[in-house]
Amino acid sequence: MHEFSYHRPKTLADAAKTLSAASDGKLVAGGMTLIPTMKQRLASPSDLIDLDQIPELRGIKITADTVTIGAMTTHGTVAASTDVQKAIPALAKLADGIGDPQVRNRGTIGGSLANADPAADYPAAVLALGSTIKTDRRDLSADQFFKGLFETALDDGEIITSISFPIPEKAGYAKFPNPASRYAMVGVFVAETKGGIRVAVTGAGPSAFRVKPMEEVLAKSFTPEAVAGITVPSNGLNSDIHGSAAYRAHLVTVMAKRAVAACR
Amino acid sequence: MPNISLTVNGKSVQGTVEPRTLLVQFLRENLDLTGTHVGCDTSQCGACVVHVDGISVKSCTLLAVQVDGRDVVTIEGIAKNGTLHPMQEAFREHHGLQCGFCTPGMIMSAIDLAKRNSDPDEHQVREWLEGNICRCTGYHNIVKAVQAGARAMRGK
Numbered sequence: 568m569h570e571f572s573y574h575r576p577k578t579l580a581d582a583a584k585t586l587s588a589a590s591d592g593k594l595v596a597g598g599m600t601l602i603p604t605m606k607q608r609l610a611s612p613s614d615l616i617d618l619d620q621i622p623e624l625r626g627i628k629i630t631a632d633t634v635t636i637g638a639m640t641t642h643g644t645v646a647a648s649t650d651v652q653k654a655i656p657a658l659a660k661l662a663d664g665i666g667d668p669q670v671r672n673r674g675t676i677g678g679s680l681a682n683a684d685p686a687a688d689y690p691a692a693v694l695a696l697g698s699t700i701k702t703d704r705r706d707l708s709a710d711q712f713f714k715g716l717f718e719t720a721l722d723d724g725e726i727i728t729s730i731s732f733p734i735p736e737k738a739g740y741a742k743f744p745n746p747a748s749r750y751a752m753v754g755v756f757v758a759e760t761k762g763g764i765r766v767a768v769t770g771a772g773p774s775a776f777r778v779k780p781m782e783e784v785l786a787k788s789f790t791p792e793a794v795a796g797i798t799v800p801s802n803g804l805n806s807d808i809h810g811s812a813a814y815r816a817h818l819v820t821v822m823a824k825r826a827v828a829a830c831r
Numbered sequence: 832m833p834n835i836s837l838t839v840n841g842k843s844v845q846g847t848v849e850p851r852t853l854l855v856q857f858l859r860e861n862l863d864l865t866g867t868h869v870g871c872d873t874s875q876c877g878a879c880v881v882h883v884d885g886i887s888v889k890s891c892t893l894l895a896v897q898v899d900g901r902d903v904v905t906i907e908g909i910a911k912n913g914t915l916h917p918m919q920e921a922f923r924e925h926h927g928l929q930c931g932f933c934t935p936g937m938i939m940s941a942i943d944l945a946k947r948n949s950d951p952d953e954h955q956v957r958e959w960l961e962g963n964i965c966r967c968t969g970y971h972n973i974v975k976a977v978q979a980g981a982r983a984m985r986g987k
Contacts, residue, residue: 570851602853615850617897619897667877668959673892673893
């Protein structure tokens with residue numbers, strides 16, 4: 568990879584300051600996406616600001632109605648958390664299916680969301696659960712967060728600090744993983760939230776999106792059969808060597824059925 | 832160039848490295864610990880797995896500067912006084928390797944599994960090893976070795 572300067576600030580304020588002072592700086596969280604990207608020279612920041620030593624970014628807090636996860640909390644920690652397993656089991660299961668064990672030992676929820684890979688798992692959960700993404704500047708709703716391919720509502724230099732998930736009545740996640748990378752070719756997260764049914768899809772399009780027709784039929788009948796008849800249009804969906812847009816559209820319905828069946 | 836100071840296989844180690852030096856490069860080239868292998872360039876194969884602060888990670892996807900102040904254990908660090916670690920012994924006993932290239936990463940990964948789950952079933956072993964690729968064995972004996980190694984680690 569190309570050369571860069573490395574910083575490991577101890578506070579969020581230092582991280583923000585160092586990032587804004589850099590000519591072309593990037594934050595590194597777990598590094599499970601950024602470092603491979605830099606190894607391929609697809610990213611060459613002037614400065615890397617490591618968030619590893621900022622304690623306030625880690626940790627899981629549970630209240631009666633909310634699960635709040637620090638941005639630097641690893642997938643492995645979320646998966647193994649008995650608190651999350653009890654409050655939102657689908658979220659713990661989703662985290663347990665990301666990548667492989669070594670990736671889960673380093674990869675973080677904040678890094679995943681800030682990167683917004685079209686095939687990442689967390690965006691489907693964050694969108695379906697109606698979560699709030701908290702940054703060092705403001706709160707962002709899930710509905711406003713995912714804007715496009717690797718594109719989020721975050722401003723330059725803005726740092727995710729935690730994500731708050733309202734605890735749903737029940738939720739389920741089903742993904743069709745790419746056999747090599749285990750990224751979601753299509754992943755569907757279904758949640759019966761206090762504000763209604765939400766269905767969010769990842770892997771199929773440039774970024775996570777909701778499927779309102781599925782939400783409507785599930786509100787009337789919360790069964791796999793109810794969503795079996797709903798197909799999403801394939802235009803605008805991803806088409807690559809792993810699958811065509813039409814195939815992904817088909818997978819959305821299949822995974823939606825499985826996600827509903829998996830709801831707990 | 833940054834200076835780093837860490838523990839590797841129980842010994843204090845110092846180094847002066849470019850930030851872009853990968854941990855696997857530091858281990859292999861600066862410390863001559865060549866048991867940790869580079870098998871891919873996509874962070875998929877797991878031949879580079881080591882332990883950092885007790886948990887298994889891919890050393891090809893970490894920078895040496897990121898482990899400043901930390902405790903690293905490689906395949907060279909798990910035998911005690913010339914006696915193989917129970918997981919190593921299990922791989923030997925159950926023929927869990929052929930060319931041996933994936934083996935250090937398999938063993939380091941398996942030890943992490945055994946610490947979390949002292950009696951993994953076949954499915955759990957195969958799922959845990961999703962981050963470790965073997966081109967020789969078909970995984971059959973690796974799974975047997977990991978289960979035997981986990982049993983031995985818990986004293987059976």
